[in-house]
Amino acid sequence: MLPIISVVIKALWLMLPAYIANPTAAIFGGGKPIDFGKKWHDGQRILGDGKTFRGLAGGAACGIVIGLLEMQVATGEPFVIPPITGVIALSFGALLGDIVKSFFKRRFGYERGAGLPLVDQLDFVAGAWVLAYIVDPKWFIENFTLPIIITVLIVTPILHRATNIIGYHIKVKKEPW
Ligand code: CTP
Ligand code: MG
Secondary structure, eight states, X not given: OOHHHHHHHHHHHHHHHHHHHHXXXXXXXXXXXXXXXXXXXXXXXXXXXXXXXXXXXXXHXXXXXXXXXXXXXXXXXXXXXXXXXXXXXXXXXXXXXXXXXXXXXXXXXXXXXXXXXXXXXXXXXXXXXXXXXXHOHHHHHHHSOHHHHHHHHHHHHHHHHHHHHHHHHTTSXXXXX
């Protein structure tokens, strides 16, 4: 396999739990918001109605299920076997990154659903990486090499945009971003 193709495949493979957790949160989302509808000192919602317990639990569960499947079918480079710690960290981290982003969006006065280019597309990547690094630093450093990181940063905004346009048309998402 051409080295560049191998890097792209490995990047997508490694990120798959996070890539699944983020959109499935939108599918399962709804119900009680994580901030319980409460406001911050600035009078704005802490997180807003777009961050719900169902989205968090459903998204994390889907990401973890995909990771467990990857662990079963992995055949070796570029389809490496992810550790369960990494799978859980990437899934939860993706959703935590999205939640932290919403917290700051509200503090800067952006309403729920307001688009922030690049931030909306990479929040979950940052969250997934930070939590994976905290939970399993050895695995993270060995696998998320510079070429992998650069590939993810380039490919994710494209995938994210495509997914959200689909999500918008099937009425899972209110906005196409
Ligand atoms: N969602 C959820 N719980 C989460 C994450 C997402 O319920 N933890 C659902 C919500 O229905 C949300 C949709 O997925 O509206 C799309 O997610 P996102 O674009 O991240 O939220 P926004 O509604 O755009 O809110 P924000 O401005 O806070 O990003
Ligand atoms: Mg949004």
